[in-house]
Amino acid sequence: MKFTEKAWKIFNQSIQxxxxxxxxxxxxxxxxxQDSLEHLLYLKNxxxxxxxxxxxxxxxxxxxxxxxxRLKRWIDQSNQERTDRVENLDSWFLDNYKDVHILSDATINTESPAWAIDRLSILSLKIYHMxxxxxxxxxxxxxxxxxQKKLNVLQQQYLDLSTAIEELLExxxxGKKYMKVYKQMKMYNDEELNPVLYNKK
Structure with missing residues (x-):
């Protein structure tokens, strides 16, 4: 089973x-x-x-x-948890491809694979609710x-996005592409970086 097929099945299981x-x-x-990829994908969705x-x-x-x-604070916390899980996924991808020989002309992608998977997770929710x-x-x-017209577009988007992700993983x-992962470094949640928070100390 392709990675995106597995992820899509787990995402929809979570939604159901x-x-x-x-x-x-x-x-x-x-x-x-607990320590499985499937657990992480289910949790993410x-x-x-x-x-x-x-x-x-x-x-x-x-x-x-x-x-x-109260809900705004909850959403802020949820956004941080979402980012953390994406970074967990990228760590999984980094480990999975650590032994691949990188070609001399290999290029970097505009986003890490986990952030593409993040978009796939959100897309599964859009399709379910539409x-x-x-x-x-x-x-x-x-x-x-x-x-129905919007749903048709979303379903085409699923085909395009899943195809693009599979091609990226291939x-x-x-070794045609290499991973370079940057932490999000969200500043507004950090008491050392958000002036509203650190000025209260």
Whole structure:
């Protein structure tokens, strides 16, 4: 099975598992062994799925301001966890290709493989929720037609993105490309780098 096929299957499993209860406070029940790649992929998408629904909740125009702030803090934490899991994935890729002979004319890619996988995870959520809009019982015909057009584009995007990722991984395996990973170094979460935080000390 290709890497993207495996990831897509796990992402959709995570989404389906979440929507059994469809509740942001529910605990994750990751079915894969702790140190496995599958466990990491499931966890990555679960974080994305919870955050997707947090982003929905915080856009309620009638939301209590205190609750909105609580959700904003939660989303900030989720973004950091998402970034951490992407970096974990890149560490897996680095280890997986560490013994590959790099060709003299090898080039670097615009993004690391894990950030491409991150986009694939988000795309799985877009497709799931757009499909739900197409099938929504109380939606009008025009709404469903509009959403079907968007769904068609998203499904084409899945084909293009998964193909591009597979080609990138093949290039890594052949030494045609090499990985160079940069940490995100998010400054706003760091008490030593965010002036609003360190000026309070």
């Amino acid at each position: 598992d979440y929507h059994v209860k469809d509740e942001v406070n529910q605990k994750i029940n990751n079915p894969y062994p 679960w974080i994305d799925t919870v955050q997707w629904h947090l982003e929905d909740l915080i856009r309620d125009e009638n939301i209590d301001p205190v609750e909105a702030l 499909k739900a809009e197409v099938e929504r019982p109380d939606a009008g015909l025009e709404h469903k037609k509009s959403c 290039d890594y395996s052949a």
